[in-house]
Amino acid sequence: MASTETAAVAETENPAGTAAPGSDLHGVEAGLDALDAVQVQRTPLTQVLRQKVLPPVLGVLLVLALWQLVYSLHVTPSYKLPSPLAVWQSLQDLWYQGTLFSIVWTSIWRGISGFVAAVVIGTPIGLLVARVRPVRAAVAPVLSGLQSLPSVAWVPAAVIWLGINDSAMYAVILLGAVPSIANGLISGIDQVPPLFLRAGRTLGARGLSGARHILLPAALPGYLAGLKQGWAFSWRSLMAAELIASSPDLGIGLGRYLENQRDSSNMAGVLLGIILILVVGVAIDLLVFSPVERRVLRSRGLLQTSR
């Protein structure tokens, strides 16, 4: 053994007691580990409530107050701008008629099943386009083009091809959501550091097992962003389709309810419809996508917990 000075202080700091006699470096190592370990703390609940929940609630209250103010000042006639209370009344009416749940559920069910179908179709397309060069050259521009086309534009075509029925609704959802889901996955894969792919290959992950163990998990943040946007597109295109296409076969969803209220010039109902569409869209994002996204980012150390 080399004759070296022993670092007695460092030695005692080694909790595992693994230091071999004479190897003072192990004490140094334990000290370094203790010094360098990154402490990850979660923010306490009260702070989350104060910083994340309170401001949007205040914002909504402010909008309501302004609305009430404008109404009370009689700036516009009340058939154009009913009071918040009148809208609340319409909501109660729907509730007592027992149709509130069925209207909201009709749309949510369509939206979710269309979205799931879009995920099932968009994911393999995204994988294929991202990884196979000729496919990419041919399909990638089409996908970006489709993504910038408002999917309402497909409603007339879908109605002529498929008739005024659920298939047409789903077609419009798919045309809106599939491109953004596929594009999200593509950009997620493009952003995977090549180092991970090389590391995966040296570990023996090639082909399908490489996609499963390395590529897809590495691309997950981009994929999730695409899913989130895909949901927003699904929901928007569905509402547009429901507004435009009318048939007893379709039942009454939120879009149809909104259009019916317009037919009967019931502004309180129209506002209620708009608010319900907004609430559902935001709620799904807040309850489903945001928590998943935050979890993924936090577990990878990509989320700043305190600002």
Next chain:
Amino acid sequence: MSTALTTPNEAPVLADRSGAPAVRIAGVHKTFGRPGADAPVLDDINLDVAAGEFLCLLGASGCGKSTLLNLVAGLDRPTAGTIEVAGARPALMFQEHALFPWLTAGKNIELALRLNGVPRAERRPEAERLLELVRLAGSYGKRVHELSGGMRQRVAMARALAQGSKVLLMDEPFAALDAITRDVLHEEITRIWSERQLTVLFVTHNVREAVRLAQRVVLLSSRPGRVAKQWEIDLPQPRRIESACVADLSVEITEDLRREIRRHGQH
């Protein structure tokens, strides 16, 4: 040259070259782009690494060290020549830890075990054994971002060992670490090398690091990369990077490295 200066539990000072080599690099050329038109990065590299040898590849920046290591790792093919590696696919460690941030430290190691065909029930205990080997017994559930740079490289070392190969390729694995952490990791890698009787091919451009670690130092020339000179380092392990004999030899090797680099300024 002195031999058998070994104390129990320690590796021999010089590699035993009587058996079949663990890595045989024969007549390897590598050209990126069109052969003939573009200048070769590697030109006729011949190198045998004995089983159980610790070899450091030294050379100026851009001389093709990583290229050679990638060829040995099978990540790329040589333009000409052959590379034979005994046993399974060699393990490779990069300058960056290359740990997967979506997995914990333990799961990173388990993924390597899984891809190596280790049955599910044995993965967890084996991963914990490997973490213990790199002195990170308590870090199984830690995420990559919760570990310090030195700890990450030790997990990466454990993951490389999980590949079950006796041949370990390391591409400047400690270059990004501070001096004290690097010192500690030098100690770890020499201990693990001799405990597990690994064959290590270690790339660095730090001469002292090479002398601290290696049984043999190979100097590559630049453009084209060729084996310029070799040294057998017959200093007994464990060595200290600050010791006088390491420093003396480093001065000598650095002189050659400088001469190699200067050669390019003259044309």
